[in-house]
Amino acid sequence: MEIENGRKRTEHDNNGSQEKNIQRQRMKKLLLVSKEEFLKKSAGKVAVHYIQNFLQWLL
Known part of the structure; x- marks a missing residue:
């Protein structure tokens, strides 16, 4: 078990x-x-x- 904030982590903590x-x-x-x-x-x-600009330029 890991220790977090000075206390052991419980199964409930792990699930959360x-x-x-x-x-x-x-x-x-x-x-x-x-x-x-x-x-x-x-x-x-x-x-x-x-494309629109190009077509306008062509026309």
């Missing part, structure tokens, strides 16, 4: 920290997914903007 770690991992996954989607969308908007 495991749940927090799982929640933290879920949040990280959600943030990564939303970040990737955001980058894809913003990259698409930028590409459309450049």
Whole structure:
């Protein structure tokens, strides 16, 4: 058993920290997914903007 704040960690403490770690991992996954989607969308908007400018330049 690990010692934390001058006392031994109990099984209950370990379960609580495991749940927090799982929640933290879920949040990280959600943030990564939303970040990737955001980058894809913003990259698409930028590409459309450049294409529109190029077409206007041609005309």
